[in-house]
Amino acid sequence: MPQPVFIESIGLLGPGLNGWQQASAVLLGHTPYVPAATELPLPAGLPPAERRRTGPTVRLALGVGQQAVAASGRDAAQLPTVFASSSSDGHNFHAICEALAQPEPLMSPTRFHNSVHNATAGYWSIAASAMRTSNVLCAMDGSFGAGLLECVLQAGADAEPCLLIAYDTGYPEPLHSQRPIPHPFGVALLVTPRPTPRSLARLAVTLTQAPATAMPDDALEALRRAAPAARALPLLAAIARAETATVVLDYLDTLQLEAEVASLGNHANA
Template sequence: MTASNPPAASPLTVFIEGIGLTGPGFSSWEEGRQQLTGLAPHIPQKTLLPSPMALPPAERRRAGAVVKVSLAVGHEAVAAAGLNVADLPSVFSSSSGDGINCHEICSALASSDRLISPTRFHNSVHNAASGYWSICTGAMQPSSVLCAYDGSFAAGLLEAMTQAVIDDTPVLLVVYDTDYPEPLRSKRPVPDTLGVAMVIAPRPGARSLARITLQDDGGLTSTAATTMSDAGLEFLRQTIPAARALPLLQAIAHKQAAALVLDYLDGTQLALEVASA
């Protein structure tokens, strides 16, 4: 008998069913799509965060920027996909959580009384956004919460793609970052809030926007990350970790086949192929 090599594993492939986007100068995927395709100029403006009306009044009053941005983009993506929000497993990913809340807690600890608000405390955990999501949607499906510093978008994307294929179910990915006030900003200069959400499915559907496939070797590469030609959008990509998604969003917006590389870990990037669904 002669030994035979095992069959090569199929490349990891998923389909994007819906997108949500909020950030400096755009408040929806449609506004962002116009700018990513050059149909409208990118005009930097402070991110406007809507009140999370899906939350009960008590929780709504306690919601900070992290909760507002993650709920906004999550709802937009699920609505675009036309799926039942309560049925979707989710992956939440952020480079460092709620910077504003962290600043307030540090300020309290540095004061004379050193008392921390209970609301500040329970919003300080990294899975706060995921918890509020389950409260407002009634979702009982599993939720993973990740942090990979500046590589948090790529880490979340890999996790969501893997879950979608292995569990054979659509998965909601929500990635977000908020700004840091001074003096923390001097050490972690994230200038503003940005969130992006995607519904990722293992097979195409009637509303599929694009097909995404990891390139060979699990998508890992040492090739430099793809940059944005627009200076304003490139500034966002470089300074807000969640905005590392912008090259992928631009490829989806153009509805054209593209090979691109996303920032991931130091010296290791994530290589993807994007095509029409």
């Protein structure tokens, strides 16, 4: 049995999912799932000049991260972070490609610094005044699984809390046709090495070759498959149910993550 860690709080934004309290009712089946545009908040904590430079990707990542931190009551500046995204800022990449295709290509400095995969982590460090370590990962459709594995191992090895922020916003056309991610989706998990009074669930992760767990609701399953960060939905549903359960999450082509989840009775406190 691998060393368990604990989920203390959750942040969540997606189509028809606006925060853990509302989303957990949907995942429990108490409220029908009604797809709607993802509500992206303004990036709190950034100075006006930095806020103007941000796009949907930064607003999504900061939004879910700040939800999780607020629910935990912790100081965001003191939390190591893991960021995971399959594509980062696809709209910014599209704009750069358009600019480079012009007869006289000109590159905006803002576009350039937003193009790197760790740009979101940089904005987070400014908004949270954070000076702790930050890892930024990409693993195509397994990006959430890669981020979760990194966060779990880091929290266990360093014996301190770690914040996972996974997010995807997709691309405009023509890139959308090649890599369709129709809806922004982001999730944040605050992982601790020991249980706390706020802990929602105990989590133990191992590797497996079993197929990934599907969502029983067709619309939620379509969402799970559409956005790499939404591969978190089976895990989130297990936490919402406040039961002991095992779910399998996408990771690599032939290797998945098996997550054993046990409720600690605080499922309403996220």
